[in-house]
Amino acid sequence: MWFKLAPDAWQTLGLTALVLLVLTALVFDLRERRIPNTLVLLTLGAGLVVNLIGPQIWSSGSGLLSTYPGAIGIKGSLLGAVTGLAVFLPFYLLRAMGAGDVKLMAGIGSFVGPAAAINVALFILVAGGMLALVRMVWVGKTQLVLFNVVTALGQYVPGSVARFNPATQSADRMPYALAMAAGLLAYGAWIFSGHAPLVNF
Structure with a gap:
């Protein structure tokens, strides 16, 4: 290792980089309703670098989002990216999520x-559900959203003629x-208030 950082300093650096990249993605998504591939690649690359230069602890539960911070190395970073991609990919295939969101989750995975x-x-999905409910009520499209949900789920029932196209039938896009x-x-x-991860391995 040619570059040494104390665990706390490394964690602060990594979390700052991750938060800035996610906030930048948020600005793009709010303004343009898309997340550029360049930003996704930058996030993925930054995650790999952060886990390459950090202190290698190699203990269970270590990582950027840990009370015992330590880098997970290139292998752990790549596994995180693949995991992030795999978790959100079904939502993209169901056309419930954009490709940029899925790729950004891969970038986040490369950090953590x-x-x-x-x-x-899991926390993102809960936050997304809560924000969607608030937005649905706020814009007054509760009935249309519920109709779309029933139609979208109904198209997977054998013999159903219901078809849902999010691009043309969506009530709103958050x-x-x-x-x-x-x-x-x-x-x-x-995590930093002392709770254990929901999933740990």
Whole structure:
């Protein structure tokens, strides 16, 4: 290792980089309703670098989002990226989430590793559901959203003629980077307030 950082300093550096990148994605998603591939690649690359230059602790539960911070190395970073991608990929295939959101989750996974990526994704999904409910009520489209949910689920029932196209029938589109930022923040607060991860391996 040519570059040494104390665990606390490394964690502060890594978390700062991750938060800035996710907030930048949020700004793009709010303004343009998309997350650029360049930003996704930058996030993925930054996650790999952060876990390459950090103190290698190699203990269970270590990582960026840990009370015992330590880098997980290139292998752990890549596994985190693949895990983040795999967790959100089904939502993209169901057309419930954009490709940029899925790729950004892979970038987040490269920072935090596979176990934390699953935990962050769970918090993001809860945050996304809560924000969607608030937005649904706020814009007054509760009936249309519920109709779309029933139609979307109904198309998977054998013999059903219901078809749902999110591109043309969606009641509203929430910038999902907002849920990603909120979920990441919530999971960080959960861990650093002394709670154990929901999933750990």
